[in-house]
Amino acid sequence: MDELLHRVRTRLAIRAHRKVRGLLDGEYVSLFHGKSLDFDDLRAYIPGDDVKDIDWKATARVGSPLTKRYIATKKHAVLLVVDTGRDFAALSESGMLKRDVAILAAGVLGYLAVRHGDHVGLVAGDADSTEYVPLRGTESHLERLLRVIHKRTSLSAAPSSLLAQLDYVRRTFRRRMLLIVLADDGAIAADRAGELQLVRRLHAQHEILWITIGDADPTRDEYADRDMIDVADGRELPPFLRSNSALRAEFATAVASRTAASAELLDRIGISSRRMSSDDEVVPGLFRLLEVHNHARR
Numbered sequence: 160m161d162e163l164l165h166r167v168r169t170r171l172a173i174r175a176h177r178k179v180r181g182l183l184d185g186e187y188v189s190l191f192h193g194k195s196l197d198f199d200d201l202r203a204y205i206p207g208d209d210v211k212d213i214d215w216k217a218t219a220r221v222g223s224p225l226t227k228r229y230i231a232t233k234k235h236a237v238l239l240v241v242d243t244g245r246d247f248a249a250l251s252e253s254g255m256l257k258r259d260v261a262i263l264a265a266g267v268l269g270y271l272a273v274r275h276g277d278h279v280g281l282v283a284g285d286a287d288s289t290e291y292v293p294l295r296g297t298e299s300h301l302e303r304l305l306r307v308i309h310k311r312t313s314l315s316a317a318p319s320s321l322l323a324q325l326d327y328v329r330r331t332f333r334r335r336m337l338l339i340v341l342a343d344d345g346a347i348a349a350d351r352a353g354e355l356q357l358v359r360r361l362h363a364q365h366e367i368l369w370i371t372i373g374d375a376d377p378t379r380d381e382y383a384d385r386d387m388i389d390v391a392d393g394r395e396l397p398p399f400l401r402s403n404s405a406l407r408a409e410f411a412t413a414v415a416s417r418t419a420a421s422a423e424l425l426d427r428i429g430i431s432s433r434r435m436s437s438d439d440e441v442v443p444g445l446f447r448l449l450e451v452h453n454h455a456r457r
Contacts, residue, residue: 163305164298167266170438201225235277236294236336239265239304240328243311244285244319246343249390252373253437254381258312260372261341262305263441268339268368269301282324283308287317289327314390321346322354329361337366344374344434345417349424362428368448369425373436374414378407 201217204224217225241247241261251257269279273296280294281304290311292304321342328338338361347354347369361367377387377396387396418434425432431452435444 164302237272241283241341242321243283245316246319250375251436257372285317286320369432371434
């Protein structure tokens with residue numbers, strides 16, 4: 160198997176234009192509250208930068224906005240919280256494995272964290288078990304984290320249980336961290352009060368970014384000649400159901416409704432979220448997620 164981090168770097172280089180990548184780096188830095196008092200240098204102003212950081216004298220001399228940059232005085236902790244139950248071994252909306260989309264998203268954010276000198280850890284698991292990989296700040300460690308996600312996520316894994324992983328975080332960590340949650344469609348809903356209470360409690364203690372990997376639509380034409388099974392119970396989805404036009408419309412409506420409801424719910428709690436389903440969506444989607452998260456806080 161090729162190095163997963165190499166795939167992430169390659170995809171980042173292909174999909175992220177130089178300017179977008181710079182913006183992504185800048186938005187990552189701005190996630191954390193506060194800054195040191197140690198001035199580093201000046202760089203060109205990027206939309207989304209804090210206006211208070213503009214050096215107006217230097218801007219007047221140069222004729223274009225310049226922003227002050229500061230040297231961080233401490234390392235931040237970024238914790239990936241990933242559903243590695245068998246639901247994540249299913250196809251995403253784009254036809255890719257959900258696991259592969261999740262690995263790319265986790266890898267991009269983890270890579271940015273390591274580049275900025277921060278430490279990255281992992282909480283992964285299913286209904287049967289939870290695995291914690293401690294925080295470290297090297298690329299080799301990030302590769303290890305991605306391999307754990309890859310290895311754990313299979314059709315032979317136990318059912319998904321994101322709640323178990325979130326509860327593990329609640330019970331285990333007191334230090335404030337940036338939690339990056341990679342979840343399945345429908346992982347959070349307004350009618351599950353216990354889950355909402357847990358997510359609210361975590362949000363009060365930590366920064367949270369919530370990434371949902373969208374489910375595949377089994378009624379799509381390209382799946383007409385393929386055997387399709389429900390990963391939850393291994394049962395085959397009958398072709399006559401998948402070809403039913405009324406069912407197809409009802410499925411699309413249900414997905415749209417559930418997606419909107421989940422996004423609205425997380426927004427009410429104060430958590431920035433994004434739904435993705437393909438590798439093409441990951442880099443621009445993460446940029447938008449970080450940008451929204453940064454502006455929502457101010």
